[in-house]
Amino acid sequence: MASDVVEKSGPRAHEAVPTFTVTMIVRRFDPEVDEEPRWVDYDLQMHGTDRVLDALHKIKWEIDGSLAFRRSCAHGVCGSDAMRINGRNRLACKTLLKDLDVSQPIYVEALKGLPLEKDLIVDMEPFFDSFREVQPFLMASTKPKDGKERLQSPEQRARFDDTTKCILCAACTSSCPVFWTDGQYFGPAAIVNAHRFIFDSRDEGSQVRMDILNDQEGVWRCRTTFNCTDACPRGIQVTQAIAEVKQAIMRGKP
Amino acid sequence: MTTSIESPRAARTVRRGGVNWEKWGWIYMRVSGVALVVLIFGHLFVNLMIGDGVKALDFAFVGGKLSNPFWQVWDTLMLWLALIHGANGMRTITNDYAHNRLVGVVVKGAILAATVVLIILGTLVVYTFDPCPAGAPTDLLPTFCTGG
Ligand code: HEM
Ligand code: SF4
Ligand code: FES
Numbered sequence A: 001m002a003s004d005v006v007e008k009s010g011p012r013a014h015e016a017v018p019t020f021t022v023t024m025i026v027r028r029f030d031p032e033v034d035e036e037p038r039w040v041d042y043d044l045q046m047h048g049t050d051r052v053l054d055a056l057h058k059i060k061w062e063i064d065g066s067l068a069f070r071r072s073c074a075h076g077v078c079g080s081d082a083m084r085i086n087g088r089n090r091l092a093c094k095t096l097l098k099d100l101d102v103s104q105p106i107y108v109e110a111l112k113g114l115p116l117e118k119d120l121i122v123d124m125e126p127f128f129d130s131f132r133e134v135q136p137f138l139m140a141s142t143k144p145k146d147g148k149e150r151l152q153s154p155e156q157r158a159r160f161d162d163t164t165k166c167i168l169c170a171a172c173t174s175s176c177p178v179f180w181t182d183g184q185y186f187g188p189a190a191i192v193n194a195h196r197f198i199f200d201s202r203d204e205g206s207q208v209r210m211d212i213l214n215d216q217e218g219v220w221r222c223r224t225t226f227n228c229t230d231a232c233p234r235g236i237q238v239t240q241a242i243a244e245v246k247q248a249i250m251r252g253k254p
Numbered sequence B: 001m002t003t004s005i006e007s008p009r010a011a012r013t014v015r016r017g018g019v020n021w022e023k024w025g026w027i028y029m030r031v032s033g034v035a036l037v038v039l040i041f042g043h044l045f046v047n048l049m050i051g052d053g054v055k056a057l058d059f060a061f062v063g064g065k066l067s068n069p070f071w072q073v074w075d076t077l078m079l080w081l082a083l084i085h086g087a088n089g090m091r092t093i094t095n096d097y098a099h100n101r102l103v104g105v106v107v108k109g110a111i112l113a114a115t116v117v118l119i120i121l122g123t124l125v126v127y128t129f130d131p132c133p134a135g136a137p138t139d140l141l142p143t144f145c146t147g148g
Helices: A052-065 A126-134 A154-158 A179-180 A188-198 A204-214 A227-231 A239-250 B021-049 B060-067 B069-097 B103-130
Strands: A019-028 A038-047 A083-084 A090-091 A106-109 A116-118
Touching: A019 A052, A038 A052, A052 A106, A090 A154, A090 A188, A090 A227, A126 A188, A179 B069, A188 A204, A227 A239, A239 B021, B021 B069, B060 B069, B069 B103
Parallel strands: A019 A106
Antiparallel strands: A019 A038, A083 A090, A083 A106
């Protein structure tokens, strides 16, 4: 709507891109000062090509340098900047402002269900602990057949292709209502990464992982809410992967 | 010469032997759910839709149904499956929300007690219900009471 032209001074290449005003309401928390998190609004002039991450950068670089958030690649590869945007877990670097309703304020807060450290930063350790527990590495102790490589057909590779895409952003696990209330639950991401190896024909540790996930806090806690599938920035069919692990555990083999 | 790298960590010891209640509970919810779709909707259809519909519901209607072995088995199945299903669902929800062990034990104990009492009472009613109590006005009783 508003079509102010970008500051004339800076020789910016995308001067032609129209700008609009957007209100970002960010849930701030400074553990040294605040008792409770508080919502702070920022009015920003942004471009149609900007993402939520750009808006956060603008706040940090031009308005309040104390805003804390994680990001690294800024291109949806590293999984650092998962956060709750308008109540849904998204990567800030993959969420275009124009895809949100910018006539309304945009609410940004830290992932839910993990300990809040500062502003948009949560303690990821509980998340990585569950990831480690499913032993997410190839376990193959026998010698390969012809003494060289562990060969795999394209079909065998395709069986677990979807779950190889995980970037460990924690968007799925921290969108899961069971994980919010039951901190012991492994959570979707750990199951996705177990799936990655359980269905890998070269792996010999499937049974170990299936035993781990057959636990009281394992796959049976999943209630099929599909929040995880909705949250995954890599488009992994998370709920389906969990269902496949449940089926494998019932069969007793992958 | 090929080498194989040993697993970086020892396999986690699988604690419990015996029955995996969590798994069987999960399977039970699905199996009983399928049976309950038939039982509950069949029950609603027969009670509320067929014939005079809801207007037909009175002491005689219930007494007549509970004197029929088919409906006795139907109602018993529905009673047991639904109560155990509901109780197991409440157990799951308790596991979600009870942060403190004591709260969990108390709530689950109460769920178990309520379920056992309701199952016993319900089963007693289904098999000991007297459709023709002595001295009741005959117009309220099923027709077979009066030797019809
Ligand atoms: C129409 C027949 C029914 C079907 C098909 C059905 C199916 C299911 C299934 C599949 C679940 C497991 C959900 C999950 O773990 O993901 C469930 C949970 C549950 N059911 Fe049923 N059910 C039926 C009737 C009932 C009845 C009659 C009751 C009450 C007595 C009941 C109470 C519950 C409760 C309390 C839960 C737990 C909810 C939760 O885990 O959050 N259901 N049901
Ligand atoms: S499965 Fe998707 S949402 Fe979950 S951690 Fe991996 S990339 Fe993130
Ligand atoms: S910053 Fe790397 S995924 Fe967003």
